[in-house]
Structures are given as structure tokens and as C-alpha cells.
Amino acid sequence: MAGDTQSNAELNTELHIPAEEHGAGFPPFDSSTYASQILWLALTFGVFYWIMKNVAVPRIAGILEDRKDRIAGDLAEANRLKQETDEAIAAYEQALAEARAKAHGIASETREKLKAEQDARREKAEAELSEKLAQAEKHIAGVKSEALGQIEEIAGDTTSALVEALMGKAPTKTDLTKALKSAMN
Amino acid sequence: MANDPIHQFQIQKIFPIEVGGMDLSFTNSSLFMVLTVASAAAFLIFTTSGRGLIPGRMQSVSEMAYEFVAGMLRSSAGTEGMRFFPLVFSLFMFVLVANLLGMFPYFFTVTSHIIVTFALAMLVIGTVTIYGLMRHGTKFFHLFAPSGVPPVLLLIVAPIEVVSFISRPISLSVRLFANMLAGHITLKVFAGFIVSMGAAGGLSAVGAILPLGMTVALTALEFLVAFLQAYVFTVLTCMYLNDALHPSH
Numbered sequence: 001m002a003g004d005t006q007s008n009a010e011l012n013t014e015l016h017i018p019a020e021e022h023g024a025g026f027p028p029f030d031s032s033t034y035a036s037q038i039l040w041l042a043l044t045f046g047v048f049y050w051i052m053k054n055v056a057v058p059r060i061a062g063i064l065e066d067r068k069d070r071i072a073g074d075l076a077e078a079n080r081l082k083q084e085t086d087e088a089i090a091a092y093e094q095a096l097a098e099a100r101a102k103a104h105g106i107a108s109e110t111r112e113k114l115k116a117e118q119d120a121r122r123e124k125a126e127a128e129l130s131e132k133l134a135q136a137e138k139h140i141a142g143v144k145s146e147a148l149g150q151i152e153e154i155a156g157d158t159t160s161a162l163v164e165a166l167m168g169k170a171p172t173k174t175d176l177t178k179a180l181k182s183a184m185n
Numbered sequence: 186m187a188n189d190p191i192h193q194f195q196i197q198k199i200f201p202i203e204v205g206g207m208d209l210s211f212t213n214s215s216l217f218m219v220l221t222v223a224s225a226a227a228f229l230i231f232t233t234s235g236r237g238l239i240p241g242r243m244q245s246v247s248e249m250a251y252e253f254v255a256g257m258l259r260s261s262a263g264t265e266g267m268r269f270f271p272l273v274f275s276l277f278m279f280v281l282v283a284n285l286l287g288m289f290p291y292f293f294t295v296t297s298h299i300i301v302t303f304a305l306a307m308l309v310i311g312t313v314t315i316y317g318l319m320r321h322g323t324k325f326f327h328l329f330a331p332s333g334v335p336p337v338l339l340l341i342v343a344p345i346e347v348v349s350f351i352s353r354p355i356s357l358s359v360r361l362f363a364n365m366l367a368g369h370i371t372l373k374v375f376a377g378f379i380v381s382m383g384a385a386g387g388l389s390a391v392g393a394i395l396p397l398g399m400t401v402a403l404t405a406l407e408f409l410v411a412f413l414q415a416y417v418f419t420v421l422t423c424m425y426l427n428d429a430l431h432p433s434h
Binding site for chain 2: 026027028029030032033034035036037038039040041042044045047048049051052053055056057059060061062063064066067070
């Protein structure tokens, strides 16, 4: 018995287990501590659960929810702005197209007007020119007929002078005219 | 005593309380339960007190923990499962912080005691069973009879399902408990080698660098295990809760 105690004491020193704890064995399997552990676990975990359920979880959920809403709101706002921009661009393009069409209209109108003016001026000039031409032609014709009339007279005078010089006696007017007419024809 | 790898799991009474012959003392285990709860709650509450739209570093950690657990629960139990979110989140944070606190030297690891992990596992299974029965009545027992199995096979399958259901709290609690216990014992043993080899002097003292390196590596591994076991505990909780919500597989 004394030997047993001796060897037990030796074993204890070797394993460094204090003698008073030796009887308890492996601590996790020591059922004498179970009641206390369960009680304190229930208390602490209960309090923890209550804090999580009523404070921490709603708060973090709220933060995440706020962020989600904010991001969704910002995205919606961005979309709205984009739509506005698109509308503005469309309006601008339309205005541009209208202006272009209008400019085109003005340009062709001006072209028409200028062309009409030019035509009118050209017609006027042509008319003037043709009038001048007609006058000139008339003048030429007048001069020509005048000249032709004088030719008869000159020819008569010349013939009369020639006949007088040859025959010593001037021909009668009637003979002269007759002769001239036959000669000229 | 310093070299005894089991000593760190001893429970010491701080305030002895005895009610009707039952020992309900406030022990070092109770103290670390209080510390776990206090630090986890304080962290979650103080970091989110700013309610920043753009989170700071610390607030991000709290949000990440929230979204991590929420993602886990939603993917395994669906949106309906979110009604259990406070419970699952509390379990995850409690186990994680208890495991991490246990990594401090001289600190007590709450989750290295089977009774604690078993109590937490029973909480999960109790919730699953009670909620399942309340919600689905006898249909909850469809859990043990998977659809599409021929009636003859049910004779074999149903008992297997029953056994697997009953073994759930055991596997859930033993997994966490054994991981924490074994990890801490291994760390202690290797750390003890450094001391004894260093004390021996000479070549042996130089060789103490090997257990030192091992201890450093094991410490890193233990941090991983501390997180991983909290994660595994939570994931399994989510899957069991899914059974309560949708018993017919």
C-alpha cells in the first residue's frame, strides 16, 4: 500500500499532474464541470444571441440595405440623366437636320431668283441688241437706196454730158431715161 | 506542470457557486465565454456604430462576416432560411471568436470542451427538430424516407437516415471539440520540446530550432483550423436547417 502511494506519487511528478487534480482525469470528460459549463454557456450565448438579434444584425443589415438603396438610386439617377442626354442629342440632331433643310431651301430659292434675274437681264440685252441691229440694217438699207437713186441721176448727167459732147446737142429727158433704163436692165 | 499538455484544459473555479448540490461555479471556462461574447459583440457593435455608407476597414470586417454567413445560409437553405440568420450568425461568431481567443497563450479555449460543443450542436439539432415538426408536422419524417426510393429499399434506407440524423449532433460536436483539443495539445507538446531541448544544452539546444519552426507552422495552421472549424460548424448548421425547411429532400 505504501509502495502503491509511492509509485503514484512518482507517476504524478513524471506527468506533472498535481495530486489534487489527478482524480478528475481528462478535463473535457470530467462530468462534474458539465453543469456549470452548460449553465454559463446558456447564459452567455443567450445574451449574445439577444444582442445579435436585436442590435448587431439589424444594424449591419440596415447599413447594407442603405448602401444597396443608395447604389440603386444612383444608378437610376444616372440612367435618368443618360436618357435626358439622349433626348437632348436627338433634339439637337433634329434641329440640325431642320436647319440644314432650311438652308438648302434658301440656297435653291436664291439660286432660282438669281437665275431668273439673269435671264431677264439677258433677254433685255438681247432685245436691245436686236433692236439696234434692226436700226442699223434699216440705216444701211436707206443709205443703199439713196446711193442707188443717186446712181441714176449721176448716170443720166454723165450720159447727157457725153451725148452733148459727141453730138453737140443734149438728149431730151425722155430719151435719156428710156436709154438709161434699157442699158441698166 | 508547465510541460503537461492537458493542463491547459483544466477548469478552475473562480467564484464557487453551488445550488442544491450542483456545482454551478463561475470558472475560467465561464470567464472566457463571457470574454468571447463581450469581445465579439463589442467588435460588431463598435465597428458599425458609424453606419458608414462607405465602410472603414473595421466596419468592412463586420460586414464581411455578416455577408459571409448570409451567403452560406442563403445558398444552402434559401431565402426562407434567413429567418434563422441571427442564430446562425451568433453560432458562427461565438465559435470563431472562442477559437481565436484560445490561440492566445495561457487563454482557455471554450470550444475544447465536448460539453460546450455538444450543447451548441444540440441547440442546432433541437432547433431543426422542433421547427421542422412545428412547420411540417408528421411530414417532417419524410426526411427519413427520401422520395424516389423503392418501398423495399426504404426498409434499409430509412434506418440509415435515422441513424445519420441521430449521429449529427455527435459528429458536429466531436469534430469541433477534437480539432481544438488536438491542435492545442500538439502545439503544447512541440513548444514543450523547445524548452526541454534548450534546457539540455549543447547540440540538443541547437536542435531545438526544429520544434520551434514546427510550433510556428502549427500556430499558423491552428489559426486556419480555428476559422475553418467555425466555418464547417456553420455550414453544417445551415444544411441541417435546410432539412427543417424542406424535409422532402
